[in-house]
Amino acid sequence: MVRAHSRRRSLTVFLATSLSLLLLSPVTGLLHAPEARAEARGRADAAPDPKVTETPGTVSLSVPAGRTSPGYTVDVDKDAFLLTTRRAGATVLRSAAGDTGGLRFRSHGTWQHATGLTGWTFEGGVLTLTADTTLDGATVEARVTPEADRYALDWDVKGGSPDQLGLAYDLSSAGHWYGHGEADTPAGGPGVDQPWPLDAGEVEHENFGPASYSMIDPFWYTSRSTGLRVDTGHVMDVAINEGGKDGIGRFTVESADTYRATVFVESTPLEVYRDYIGIVGSPTKSDATYEQYAKPLWNSWAQFYTHVDQAKLLDYATDLKANGLDGHTIQLDDKWESNYGNLTFDSTAYPDPKAMSDKIHAMGFDFGLWVTLWINLDSANYQEAADKGYLLKDAEDPAKPCEVTWWNGTAGIVDLANPEAKAWYEGRLKTLMSTYDVDGLKFDTRFFDEKCAPHDGYKASDYQRLGSELADQFDLQGAGIRVHWDGTAHKAGFVTRQVDKGTGWDSLRASVSQNLAISTIGYPFIESDMIGGSLSQPAPSKDVLVRWAQSASLMPLMYGSTSPVDTVDVTTGQKVDYDQETVDLYREAIQRHERLAPYIWDQVQHTLKTGDPIMRPLFFDFPGDKEGYTVNDEWMLGPAVLAAPELAAGATRAVHLPPGTWYDVNQGTVIRGPRTLKDYAAPLGVTPAFVHLGAEGAAKAVKALRPRT
Missing domain, CATH: 2.60.40.1180 (Golgi alpha-mannosidase II)
Known part of the structure; x- marks a missing residue:
C-alpha cells in the first residue's frame, strides 16, 4: 500500500x-x-555582401552573419588547394589533404587531384578558382557561389580525359557524420549493420545511385552543423572511413560531367536538414491513413517466405485474430503468382482466391498483394510485353529488351515512361484487384536498372518519379514503397519500409539507426523492417521478437510478419512455437502503439506543415x-x-x-x-x-x- x-x-x-x-x-x-523559414531566409539573405580577401598563402571568401544565419568563411589554401570552411573562426569542414586530395578525379584508371592555386576572380557573386593537378596537362576550374547559409561548389577538369570526379573530406574536421540512408558496409549493412554516426563504422557503398534498391539520397550532415548535397543523376561511389580507420569521406560521381555540390553551414544539424528539405521538398500528404498508423500491417513474407498457400495464409490470419493481435491488413507477399509477371494466381496453391479474400475480410482485415514490374522470361506475359515494346531496352543493344537477374530469376522490366506499357500494366493490376476484392498493393523490386536504357527523352532518375506516380494510384497499406533520390519521392508522402533485416540483435539495432538515417534524409513516414526480421536467417528468438515489437511500438508505424503464436524456421523447415508470454507482450506492444496513435497522427500533421522528421536523433x-x-x-x-x-x-x-x-x-x-x-x-x-x-x-x-x- x-x-x-x-x-x-x-x-x-x-x-x-x-x-x-x-x-x-x-x-x-x-x-x-x-513560410516562416522562407521569410527568415529572406532576412538572412539581406546580410552584407560576401567579400574575398587574399594573403600570401590563402584566398578567403567571407559571408557575414545574418539574423537567421551564422555566417562563415571558406579559406582556399594556395599551395595545396585545400578548402576549409569556418564558422565563428572554428573549422567545421575541411577537404582531405595529402595524396587523397580534396578535388579528385580518375584518369585512365589512376586517381589524380587538384594541387596549387593558379588564379582566381570574384565576379557576379561567384568566386572562380583555377588550379594545377597531379596530372600533366590537366587543370581544375572550381566555382564557389555563396549564399547566406550555404555555398554551391561546382567544378570541372580541363584535359586529362577523366571519367570520374569526386570530393573528399577529412571526417574529423566536421565532427560526426550522418545521413546517406541505408548504408552498404563491410560489417553486413544494410541488412545487419548501420553505423550511427557513419564515422563510427565504415561505409563502402558502390552503385550508390537513383536506381538502387537501397533507400538513399546524396546528402550528408555533421555534428558541427555542416552538410553536403551532391546534385547528380549519375551513380556514385561513396566511401566513409574506408578500412575503418582512414578518417576520410569520399563522394565520387561516376561521370566526367560538372561536379555540382552544395555545402550547408548552419548553427544546428536540424537547420542543415531544413535547408536540404527546402531544396528537395517535403511531403504534401500522407499516403498512409490514420488506421494504418494506429494498427500493424501483417505481411506473409517472414512467416512463410515463398512457402505459402491459401490454407497457410488463412490459418495465419485466424491465429492472429484469435489471439487479439490486431492489425488493419493481411498482405500476401511473394509467391502467389503462377509465374512472376503473370499477375494471375497459382491455381494449385490458391484454388479459390476470392473465397480466401472474403474470409480475410470477414475477420476484419483488409487484403493485399505483393506485386512487381519485373516479368520473368518464362512468364506468359513476357512475350506479349516484349513484342509490344512494353519493356525497357538494353543499354548496349537497344534493339532487344533489357534482361535483369533478381532473386527470383531473369526478367524484363515494364517501361513506365511508355504510356501504352504503363496503361497495360495498370489495367492488369486493376482487373486483378476487382476480380479478387484486393484492397491494396505492396510494390517491390526497382523501377529501373542501370543495365537498361531509359525511354527516349527520359533519364534514369526519372523512373523514381514514374514509380511514385504509379504507386500513388493504389493503397499501399502501410507497406509503402522504396522510391528515393528524386524530389517527387520526398513530396509523395509514402511510407518507407526498410530493406530486409536479419533476425538477431544486430539487425534490431540496425533497424533503429537505419530509421534515423532514412528519416533525416527526408522520408519521415518510416517503419522498421518486418518485426523480428527475415533475410533467410533462423526464426527470431522470443526475446528478439518481443523487443523488436516493443521498439516498433514507439515508431511511426508497425510492420509485422513473424507471428508470436508460431512460425516456421526457414533454415530447418521446422515449426517454432512461442509461449503465451510472447503473445501477451507482443499484443501489449500493439496496444501501446494504438494508444499512442493520436499523438503520432498529430506528428504526421505537423510534418506535413514543416517537413520535419517524426522519428529523429536526440540532437535534433x-x-x-x-x-x-x-x-x-x-x-x-x-x-x-x-x-x-x-x-x-x-x-x-x-x-x-x-x-x-x-x-x-x-x-x-x-x-x-x-x-x-x-x-x-x-x-x-x-x-x-x-x-x-x-x-x-x-x-x-x-x-x-x-x-x-
Whole structure:
C-alpha cells in the first residue's frame, strides 16, 4: 500500500509539473513552418555582401552573419588547394589533404587531384578558382557561389580525359557524420549493420545511385552543423572511413560531367536538414491513413517466405485474430503468382482466391498483394510485353529488351515512361484487384536498372518519379514503397519500409539507426523492417521478437510478419512455437502503439506543415547536448517522447536523458536532465520511455504510455 501511495503521489507531482510547464514554458522543438523559414531566409539573405580577401598563402571568401544565419568563411589554401570552411573562426569542414586530395578525379584508371592555386576572380557573386593537378596537362576550374547559409561548389577538369570526379573530406574536421540512408558496409549493412554516426563504422557503398534498391539520397550532415548535397543523376561511389580507420569521406560521381555540390553551414544539424528539405521538398500528404498508423500491417513474407498457400495464409490470419493481435491488413507477399509477371494466381496453391479474400475480410482485415514490374522470361506475359515494346531496352543493344537477374530469376522490366506499357500494366493490376476484392498493393523490386536504357527523352532518375506516380494510384497499406533520390519521392508522402533485416540483435539495432538515417534524409513516414526480421536467417528468438515489437511500438508505424503464436524456421523447415508470454507482450506492444496513435497522427500533421522528421536523433531537439550525438539506441518520437527500448540481450540498459524535465512512464517519477541513468531496469515486460514535460503533445503521450494496471 505504501508503494501504491508513493506512485500516486509521484503522478500528482508530475501532473502539476506538466501543467505548469505546458502553460508557462515556450514550446520548443521542430515548429517552424516552411513560410516562416522562407521569410527568415529572406532576412538572412539581406546580410552584407560576401567579400574575398587574399594573403600570401590563402584566398578567403567571407559571408557575414545574418539574423537567421551564422555566417562563415571558406579559406582556399594556395599551395595545396585545400578548402576549409569556418564558422565563428572554428573549422567545421575541411577537404582531405595529402595524396587523397580534396578535388579528385580518375584518369585512365589512376586517381589524380587538384594541387596549387593558379588564379582566381570574384565576379557576379561567384568566386572562380583555377588550379594545377597531379596530372600533366590537366587543370581544375572550381566555382564557389555563396549564399547566406550555404555555398554551391561546382567544378570541372580541363584535359586529362577523366571519367570520374569526386570530393573528399577529412571526417574529423566536421565532427560526426550522418545521413546517406541505408548504408552498404563491410560489417553486413544494410541488412545487419548501420553505423550511427557513419564515422563510427565504415561505409563502402558502390552503385550508390537513383536506381538502387537501397533507400538513399546524396546528402550528408555533421555534428558541427555542416552538410553536403551532391546534385547528380549519375551513380556514385561513396566511401566513409574506408578500412575503418582512414578518417576520410569520399563522394565520387561516376561521370566526367560538372561536379555540382552544395555545402550547408548552419548553427544546428536540424537547420542543415531544413535547408536540404527546402531544396528537395517535403511531403504534401500522407499516403498512409490514420488506421494504418494506429494498427500493424501483417505481411506473409517472414512467416512463410515463398512457402505459402491459401490454407497457410488463412490459418495465419485466424491465429492472429484469435489471439487479439490486431492489425488493419493481411498482405500476401511473394509467391502467389503462377509465374512472376503473370499477375494471375497459382491455381494449385490458391484454388479459390476470392473465397480466401472474403474470409480475410470477414475477420476484419483488409487484403493485399505483393506485386512487381519485373516479368520473368518464362512468364506468359513476357512475350506479349516484349513484342509490344512494353519493356525497357538494353543499354548496349537497344534493339532487344533489357534482361535483369533478381532473386527470383531473369526478367524484363515494364517501361513506365511508355504510356501504352504503363496503361497495360495498370489495367492488369486493376482487373486483378476487382476480380479478387484486393484492397491494396505492396510494390517491390526497382523501377529501373542501370543495365537498361531509359525511354527516349527520359533519364534514369526519372523512373523514381514514374514509380511514385504509379504507386500513388493504389493503397499501399502501410507497406509503402522504396522510391528515393528524386524530389517527387520526398513530396509523395509514402511510407518507407526498410530493406530486409536479419533476425538477431544486430539487425534490431540496425533497424533503429537505419530509421534515423532514412528519416533525416527526408522520408519521415518510416517503419522498421518486418518485426523480428527475415533475410533467410533462423526464426527470431522470443526475446528478439518481443523487443523488436516493443521498439516498433514507439515508431511511426508497425510492420509485422513473424507471428508470436508460431512460425516456421526457414533454415530447418521446422515449426517454432512461442509461449503465451510472447503473445501477451507482443499484443501489449500493439496496444501501446494504438494508444499512442493520436499523438503520432498529430506528428504526421505537423510534418506535413514543416517537413520535419517524426522519428529523429536526440540532437535534433537538443543540439547543445554533446552526449546525444553518439547515442544510437534512443530516439525522439516527435517533441515529447524519448524512446529507449532494450535492443540487446539483458534486463538493464543505460538511458541518456538530454536537458529538460522528463517523466518516466514506467516508474511514474520525474527526472531532470541532462542525466544518464545507469543500469535502468528493463526486464522483458518493460519498454523504457520518457516524456519531455512542457513539449507539445506531452499530455497525450503520458496518457498513452503510462502502464495499464
